[in-house]
Amino acid sequence: RLCVISCVGVDGERPAFVVSLHNLELSAPNKSERERSLVKLCIGMIDAGKAYNAANKQFVSGIRELAQQSTKDEVIEVNKKQPEAKKQFDKVSEEKEAALIKNAQAPRNKQHEVEEATNILTATRKCFRHIVLDYVLQINVLQSKRRSEILKSMLSFMYAHLTFFHQGYDLFSELQPLMKLLGGQLDQLVVDAAKEKRDMEQKHSTIQQKDFSNDDTKLEYNVDADNGIAMEGYLFKRASNAFKTWNRRWFSIQNNQLVYQKKFKDNPTVVVEDLRLCTVKHCEDVERRFCFEVVSPTKSCMMQADSEKLRQAWIKAVQNSIATAFRDKGDEGEKLDRKSSTSTGSLDSGGEPKERSLKGESALQKVLAIPGNTCCCDCGQPDPRWASINLGITLCIQCSGIHRSLGVHFSKVRSLTLDTWEPELLKLMCELGNGVINQIYEARREELGARKPQPGDPRHEVEAYIKAKYVDRRFVRRPSDEELRNKVVSLSKQEKRLSSSSEHLPPRPPPPTPKLRPGQAGHLCFLSGLQLYWAACARSLPDMSEALAHGAEVNWVNTEDDKRTPLIMAVQGGSLVTCEFLLQNAANVNQQDAQGRGPLHHATMLGHTGQVCLFLKRGANQNAADIDEKTPLTIAVDAANADIVTLLRLAKMNEEMREAEGPYSQSGDETYQDIFQDFTHMASNDPDKLNRYQQYDPQRP
Structure with missing residues (x-):
């Protein structure tokens, strides 16, 4: 203490x-x-x-x-004899007294009576003496036994004491060094307590004499701090409201971000997401002293230190953090810039470098252009900068943190301004959006009387609402079996129309009209799985999202259609975005149908080069063989599809290179990565150039 x-x-x-x-x-x-x-x-x-x-x-x-x-007890008292022996002794004594009386009364002239009385008296006396001897002997033996038992008990008691005290002595002899140590510690504690008391008294007297006008806290920027916090301390922050109030907050620089806390146990509030995009400057045009401003491309934050010395320390710390971030991430940024601005053997006939990924404002503008995306999907905060890529929604910084805490099996969060966006992922975001998802996940919110959070609401209230919305799915409307059955039939018919109108899909038998087995008509999971199944084939992401919200299993198996999965049906539908959506929601890229064919097999057979590229990037097993012992490479060679053969062989070579380099190797050869990005970009933006389909014939030699 x-x-x-x-x-x-x-x-x-x-x-x-x-x-x-x-x-x-x-x-x-x-x-x-x-x-x-x-x-x-x-x-x-x-x-x-x-x-x-x-x-x-x-x-x-x-x-x-x-x-x-x-x-002193030498005489044995008779009154201590046992009751039975005493009775016998008293009886013989009375008989002796009677014999004496009879003998005294015998007359002289009657000789025979005298002899009889004499004989009785003699016998009685003899018996009396035997009884007396036995009685005395019994008393002596009993008394001796009592004394021996007492002595024996006392001796045992003394030996027990001897053992107890001897063992106690041995134990405490072993504890003697510890007792001496504890005694020394006790003496030291007494001395330390007295010293602490004197020191505190001295500090009190020093505080009374000290001048606190220039008592600044010592602040130092340390990028290698153990807790990851490069600098921290109190600052006044000017609010962005109309009153421009100033509030004292605990600020810190950590993870290349400027954050603050109202209370120590509160979660940090991010002021600047990336200091590399900011600049810091003095502010002399405000009424308060010691002010400085951190300016980012989207906003500025005015702060005030307690003194000029502390202001200079904070300005220097922000500048050092910016420089450190650029130094640490410079190599990575240079590599990304080089990849995005050059093309190694572009597959486009034009031969000009093409953009293969979107980052920063480009992705932000495209996603925010979708209706409803300009505000946070969950709390309505304007100008969101984060997204959940498996749900297809935009989020503010606070809600994105809550979504991260749910786990990636519920929500995968990505920055709209700092992360790189693949074309198919960007299209996924554009085909869904906040409006579509809220129609599904908030369908019964007003009916249940649930209040939707507003910007500025406490974090715990927003967190409770988000968990109820996405984890418990409390506001999702549960359709009836008849509604789901009609939805499934409609999707299957829609898939038939798409298949018949597509010029690039191979001919295949029309999909069977979904038939519910007896006893399954009331099972929501079965119907939801069937909805996801046909929605994937019909390329309808809103219907797929609705099916997942109703509890559909993303790897659901249709036992009535060759044990195919929604991902295999997405391949049949020919949509790269549909496959991306299922993979983002944990679809198994290697799950096989009844013929032993996984999504990679089907994409190869149909000549869908973009899907082949996507599955290879997601770790599809290209060595798996179907029941005809055909691997994807064998199928591509038989179909003479040069693009897919090239992709499969490049992926195989890249895998062998990684294995040769050891378990700590990176993602592989850069040329391989560039070629795959070219295929992905072309599949998303110019699919006609990759639709060089040739019907796969299993009997072809």
Whole structure:
């Protein structure tokens, strides 16, 4: 306790110190109560020992008194004999008395009566003496036995004491070094406590004499700090509301971001997402002193330090953080710039470099152009800068953090301005959007009377709403079996029309009209899985999202259609975006149908080069063989599809290169990556150039 309190002299305003002091105040009463209880128990042990010693002394005194009385006890008193022996002794005594009386009364002139009385008296006397001897012997033996038992018990008691005290002596002899050590620590604690008291008194006197007009907290920028926080301290922040109020907050620079906390235990609020996009400058045109401003492309933040020294320290820290971020990420940024501005053997006939990924404002503009995307999907905060790529929605910074906490099986968060966006992923975002998803996940919100969060609401309220919306799916409308059945039939018919109107899809038998097996008509999971199945083939992302919201399994197997999955049906539908959507929602890229063919097999057979490229990037097993022992490469060679053969062989070579380089190798050869990005871009933007389909014939030699 003294060690914590002594920190006041260093920086008593730090939030961590205030929280530690608060926790100490809460725990101090409990600790004091336990300490007092332990002292009472110790005193009780001492009192019990004293009582034991007193009782032991009384016991020894009783033994001494008994021993003194035993030395004087030489005569055995008759009244101590046993009851049965005494009765026999009394009877024989009475018989002897009667014989004596009869003998005295015998007349002289009757000789025969005299002889008879004499004989009776003689026999009675003889019997009396035998009885007396037996009685006395019995009493002596009993008395001797009692004395021996007492002596034996006393001797056992003394030996037990001897053993107890001997063992106690041995145990405490072993503890003697520890007792000496504890005694030394006790003396040192007393000395330290006295010293702490003197030091605190000295600090009190120093504080009274010290001038606090220039008492600035020492701040240093340390990029290698153990906790990842390069710098932290208190600053005043000007609010962005109409009143322009100033609030004191605890700011820190960490992970190349400027964040602040209202309370120490609150989650940090991000002021600047990436300091590399910012600049910092002095502000002399405001009424307050020691102000500076951090300016980003989208907003600015005005802050005030406690002194000019601290202002300079913060400005230097922000500048150092910007420089450090550019130095650490310069190589990566150079590599990305080089990849996005050059093309290694473009597959486009024009031969000009083409953009293969979108980043920053380009992706932001395209996604925000979708209706409803200009505000956060969950709280309505304008100008969102984050997205959930498996849901297809835009989010503000606070809601994106909550979505991350849900786990990637519910939401995968990506930045609209800082991350790189593949064309197929960008199209996925554009085909869904906040309006479509909210129609699904908030269909019953008003009916249930649930309030949608607003910008500025407490985080815990927003978090509770998001969990109810996406995890519990509380606001999703549950359709009836008849509605789902009609939806499935409509999607299957829509897929037939798409197949018949497509010039690039190979001829295949029309899909069977979905038939529900007996007993399954009321099963929502079965119907939802069937909806996802046909929606994937019909290339309808809103219907697929609705099916997942109803609980459809993304890897659902249609046992009535050759055990095909929604991902295989997405391949049949020929849509790259549909495949991307299923993969983002954890579809298994290697799940096979009844013929042993996975999505890569089907994409190869249909000549869908973009899908082949997508599946290879997602780790599809190109060595898997179907029931005809055909691998995707064998099928591509038989169909004479040069593009897919090239992709499969490049992927195989890249895999072998990674295995040769060891387990810590990177993603592979850069040329391989460039070629795959060219195929992906062309499949998304110019699919006609890749639709060089040739019917696959299994019987072809």
